[in-house]
Amino acid sequence: MKRKLLSSVLLVSMAASVLAGCGNNEGGSKAAGAGAGAQGAEKITLWRPSSDPAVEVWWEETVAKFNEEYTGKYELTYEAIVRANSYAYEDKVNSAITSNDLPDILLIDGPNVANYAANNIIIPLDDYIADEDKNDLSDSSRSQNTYDGKLFAMSNSESSVALYYNKDMLDAAGITVPEKLEDAWTWTEFFENAKKLTTDTVVGTNIIIDKGEGIPYGLEPFWISNGTDFVSPEGDKADGYLNSPEGVEAASFLNSLIQNKIANIEPIPKEFHTGNAATMLSGSWEVRALEEYPDLNWGITYYPVADGGKPASPTGDWTMTITKDSKNTEAAAVALNYLTSKENAATYADAQGKPPARISSYDALPHYNEAPNSIFKEQLMNTGAARPRTPSYTVLSPQISEAMMNIFTGADVQESLDRAAKNFDEDYQMNYGN
Numbered sequence: 001m002k003r004k005l006l007s008s009v010l011l012v013s014m015a016a017s018v019l020a021g022c023g024n025n026e027g028g029s030k031a032a033g034a035g036a037g038a039q040g041a042e043k044i045t046l047w048r049p050s051s052d053p054a055v056e057v058w059w060e061e062t063v064a065k066f067n068e069e070y071t072g073k074y075e076l077t078y079e080a081i082v083r084a085n086s087y088a089y090e091d092k093v094n095s096a097i098t099s100n101d102l103p104d105i106l107l108i109d110g111p112n113v114a115n116y117a118a119n120n121i122i123i124p125l126d127d128y129i130a131d132e133d134k135n136d137l138s139d140s141s142r143s144q145n146t147y148d149g150k151l152f153a154m155s156n157s158e159s160s161v162a163l164y165y166n167k168d169m170l171d172a173a174g175i176t177v178p179e180k181l182e183d184a185w186t187w188t189e190f191f192e193n194a195k196k197l198t199t200d201t202v203v204g205t206n207i208i209i210d211k212g213e214g215i216p217y218g219l220e221p222f223w224i225s226n227g228t229d230f231v232s233p234e235g236d237k238a239d240g241y242l243n244s245p246e247g248v249e250a251a252s253f254l255n256s257l258i259q260n261k262i263a264n265i266e267p268i269p270k271e272f273h274t275g276n277a278a279t280m281l282s283g284s285w286e287v288r289a290l291e292e293y294p295d296l297n298w299g300i301t302y303y304p305v306a307d308g309g310k311p312a313s314p315t316g317d318w319t320m321t322i323t324k325d326s327k328n329t330e331a332a333a334v335a336l337n338y339l340t341s342k343e344n345a346a347t348y349a350d351a352q353g354k355p356p357a358r359i360s361s362y363d364a365l366p367h368y369n370e371a372p373n374s375i376f377k378e379q380l381m382n383t384g385a386a387r388p389r390t391p392s393y394t395v396l397s398p399q400i401s402e403a404m405m406n407i408f409t410g411a412d413v414q415e416s417l418d419r420a421a422k423n424f425d426e427d428y429q430m431n432y433g434n
Contacts, residue, residue: 070334104328105323106321112393129337141357152321154340157354158355159315160314163177181311207263221385222253225310228241228246239421239425303383313380399424
């Protein structure tokens with residue numbers, strides 16, 4: 001397999017997610033960690049995007065505990081880099097890739113693991129992670145973090161997308177929601193119910209998390225449920241998958257929601273939260289956001305399923321890796337194992353307002369045994385599907401977003417998907433083909 005030219009790796013910044021479920025909030029760059037300057041300690045560095053206050057507290061407290069436990073042996077410091085709606089984090093990482101100046105531990109968005117691994121920016125972790133810990137990862141997290149049969153990352157948190165609904169609106173329309181996964185609405189039921197809920201002032205549903213990574217992340221299960229995917233299982237070909245008859249049918253169904261004015265191509269901010277959408281496809285992070293709307297009577301049900309298809313739901317989140325530039329991978333691995341222990345995975349995921357990536361961590365989070373969070377746990381365990389494990393995901397993601405937005409604004413479905421598939425295949429063959 002050919003190694004992709006370094007300049008092409010910079011496309012990672014173009015594909016970076018800005019959605020709330022996979023991204024991070026604004027914050028300041030800083031270094032932290034108790035035990036700074038401890039004599040004789042092996043220094044370990046970590047970079048991550050800044051996040052919301054609860055997650056910042058987690059990092060401060062957890063790093064302080066690590067440094068206290070390993071006083072005189074290891075000293076972990078981190079830099080929290082502002083990300084938000086810019087590419088400051090990706091720009092800093094890309095510059096460090098070029099100058100061979102990456103930190104020991106680097107946080108990257110899950111679907112980019114394959115790209116970093118294929119370009120030898122991060123190293124395999126199989127020799128540093130115990131089998132017990134590998135096997136404790138959910139199937140979707142383990143799949144996301146694996147490339148070419150090797151584990152390259154460890155995760156603390158996951159994500160899932162389900163269908164939020166306004167209970168008052170559904171009750172008024174005489175619509176009931178599925179209470180079991182096997183009874184999830186089919187596409188036909190989803191369309192008919194959303195159409196029934198649509199009025200002059202309310203749309204039946206909201207399907208656009210954002211117009212970037214939110215489209216492939218949030219909508220890929222429509223392809224999977226319909227018997228295909230964006231790319232082949234090997235991650236080397238989109239033609240015949242993304243643009244297959246099943247793929248065209250999936251894109252056409254989504255487009256029917258837009259063209260029939262059941263969903264807006266330009267959703268107003270907080271469209272569901274403010275009562276302007278009766279349902280919403282969105283992620284686990286919205287549970288905490290909806291607490292700010294105490295007058296909204298809402299619930300969650302399962303991700304829609306293709307008529308006659310199989311259930312599928314989105315997954316994925318940021319994950320921790322060890323870079324090629326680490327001066328002491330053994331020390332970095334000690335810190336990574338500490339940060340991603342089942343206890344720390346539980347507290348980190350809880351701070352994020354997301355499900356944990358480790359199965360055993362649910363023991364410390366009993367609220368995932370009750371609605372609404374139980375829906376996300378059930379989907380992750382039974383229908384969760386990681387985004388394509390391909391080093392050309394940095395090309396695939398923006399191509400899918402562009403194709404779907406073109407379709408939503410009137411472009412031909414087949415032609416739009418054909419173009420996206422062709423561009424992906426050309427990139428993969430040029431940079432990674434045999």
